[in-house]
Amino acid sequence: MTRISGFLFRRRGGPGSFGGWHWTDIVTFGWLAAGVILMFGPALWLVLSSFKSPAGLAEFPPTLLPYETRTAVVEGYDKPLPLYVVTDEAGTRTLAEVRRVGTVAQMVDPANPGEVQKINIQTRTPDRRVGFQWSNYTEPFLAFDFFLYLRNSIFVTFMATVITLLTNSMAAFALSKYEFRGRNAVMLVVLATLMIPLSVILVPLYSIISTVGLLNSLWGVILPTVATPTGVFLLRQYMLTIPDELLEAARMDHASEWQIYWRIVLPLTAPALAVLGIFSVVWRWNDFLWPLIVLSRREVYTLQVGLNTYAGELNVQWHFILSMTVITMIPVVIVFLFLQKFITTGIAGSGLK
Helix, strand or coil: CHHHHHHHCCCCCCCCCECCECHHHHHHHHHHHHHHHHHHHHHHHHHHHCCCCHHHHHCCCCCCCCEEECEECCCCCCCCEEEEEEEECCEEEEEEEEEEECCEEEEEECCEEEEEEEEEHHHEEECEEECCCCHHHHHHHHHCCHHHHHHHHHHHHHHHHHHHHHHHHHHHHHHHHCCCCCHHHHHHHHHHHHHCCHHHHHHHHHHHHHHCCCCCCHHHHHHHHCCCHHHHHHHHHHHCCCCHHHHHHHHHCCCCHHHHHHHHHHHHCHHHHHHHHHHHHHHHHHCCHHHHHHCCCHHHCCHHHHHHHHECCCCECHHHHHHHHHHHHHHHHHHHHHHCHHHHHHHHCCCCC
């Protein structure tokens, strides 16, 4: 641990520099700190804000930590009253608010609730402490079909990823290992589809799905997204590094083309498949527009579409949206942590052990 910390915090500065710091050390650490804040700041804000109450999310200026106003049970009142610290001519004291009318609040001392005092709201501040609203996470599980949406998202992500890896690897195998007229033109057409946004083909794609009867079906979400030009290009470039002599040797041993593909090419392409698998999981898990168009029944909603139910026409339940967004991030983070070692290997590896 000492060696790791020494490597991370080593400096260029020497005895003649200012306090052992060289100007390049200051620039480097400042640049790295800014990068860490830009990368992890929004995620940290999302997690902490998911524990805030609706009032905490609406307050200005916003705070990073979730705070809650302390309350006290006061004799003669049915519900706990919020506490405020009042500072005026009478000194500093803690009072409980009974009601507020304009800029004047009617407040009582919890120890002496018989006397009601009128306090200007400019002279008081909420008596707050750091508090986590765990109900933001528990209530959606109890009041909404979260587990149903989760099951649908897992099914869509798993099936779409498996079919994507299979179809894209077949196309990449044909475009990398077979010589035929027009091979480069086919690859050029595949890459050209990257420039066509989904909004352009949305109407014809919806027409096709409606004609084949896949509306309000999870397969209607899965099948149109399985063929990706990015996956074909990535796998093709990786398969080009596999020596053709290896495939010719397999053919001399009377291996069929399917056996060559399944037993030789796919195992050697495992790092690139893992990279494409990560991309596919992220794409399918976070997909919102296409499932929103295809699915209209709640029982087939995915998580991203289900989160949209928290946004009503007149009221948006941001505390539930933020908490459920954190939950939906967890599977993607887990997949990335387990497969991240394949990213550089899949892009820069040779494919032949």
